[in-house]
Amino acid sequence: MDIEQTKIPQATAKRLPLYYRFLNNLHSQGKMRVSSKELSDAVKVDSATIRRDFSYFGALGKKGYGYNVEYLLSFFRKTLDQDETTRVALIGVGNLGTAFLNYNFTKNNNTKIEMAFDANTDRVGNEVGGVNVYHIDDLEEKLGDLSVAILTVPASAAQGIADRLVEAGISGILNFTPARISVPSQVRVHHIDLAIELQALVYFLKHYPLNEEAPMDEQ
Amino acid sequence: MDIEQTKIPQATAKRLPLYYRFLNNLHSQGKMRVSSKELSDAVKVDSATIRRDFSYFGALGKKGYGYNVEYLLSFFRKTLDQDETTRVALIGVGNLGTAFLNYNFTKNNNTKIEMAFDANTDRVGNEVGGVNVYHIDDLEEKLGDLSVAILTVPASAAQGIADRLVEAGISGILNFTPARISVPSQVRVHHIDLAIELQALVYFLKHYPLNEEAPMDEQ
DNA sequence: TGGACTATGTGAAAACTTTAACGACTTCCG
């Protein structure tokens, strides 16, 4: 909870995990150095933006040389707390929830889905992707000190479950349901609304010219 | 392809589908009128932002009254081309792809996954969620005039498939793989990177104070 | 009908984000 880091722009913070992943790729390819230009080509973010982003953390590179991959990587590992794994709960083992459980978020990542909950007794007691599925009634009992939850229940159940999660002490929710849930201000919710992403893409295609000067990428 | 509409800020454009969905909800609840304040509570977007967004389309509301739900809805239906369905292809019928196929995007939506492709012959020939799965070798032959594709293949295959999609005339790609693909500037790619979303949430929780003045929501 | 109330639409300011440009320092080759 560094006071320093409070100053980092949100836009920058959102790109950090992306940088981290590509630095990891470079490192496992045995690359020793990288320039903001090379990184820019890889992650599709303007090189000036990358340099600006890095500069919030101090002078990480060397003029005329670029950045040392290993150094940068170890710096971001600390910054992004890659050393400690954040344990996550998933609520709603349906289509989407099952996909997430089968996917191993820990591969390149400091997060791990530790347990799952569902209301459907057919699902309860099983293991999906190596994760135990408990009954939603046991949420408060099993949750322990987990602080992050992924919400993949039907929209109609979203607010109710969110209330229980908050009550149980969760501090972050990744919400995949179309419901815009209400939570106290100490709790952070990120909405990922897949239907809307698709609609927005279609809208942009129909209404925005996509010629030469189209932006490199979106979102 | 109205010239008018080119002026609409991207940030606004991304919120339109959200507004549309909530207006639909209100309408099916029988509500006749709605104020920017009420809408704000529902979608968690500042009411001034909502009024500003709407104002790009002209004066849609009435002072002292608010907005007529039916009118607004029919206006957005036209604006978002809700009348014509956009046909979409999905490439990669794995965990995530299967979840999308089973989900009916058409429920509240003008998009429909029309066909799917996979390299695994075990999947080919089956129907998933009512959608035929073809072999990836037949991509060019089957694709026809579809202009949007959802990419849920392994990261290593992403760029190769993207190249083929572009060659086959696709104009928009919703990319769920961690690979940042390169495409010509006439093609629009939206990246949805779930692992990064999760990491970013964790980062914000650890490094940003989430007290009184925390923003209402993110992303 | 009148007057209190309500809620829009928008000008202006503030906040945030991206991009351009370049001085300064490093590297690296001949």
Added chain:
DNA sequence: CGGAAGTCGTTAAAGTTTTCACATAGTCCA
């Protein structure tokens, strides 16, 4: 060793998005 080439870190400018705040115009009740 010296100079050309490369690349950072940053200042300043431009662009985008959000928010404030209020005149204005319509509502609605008594």
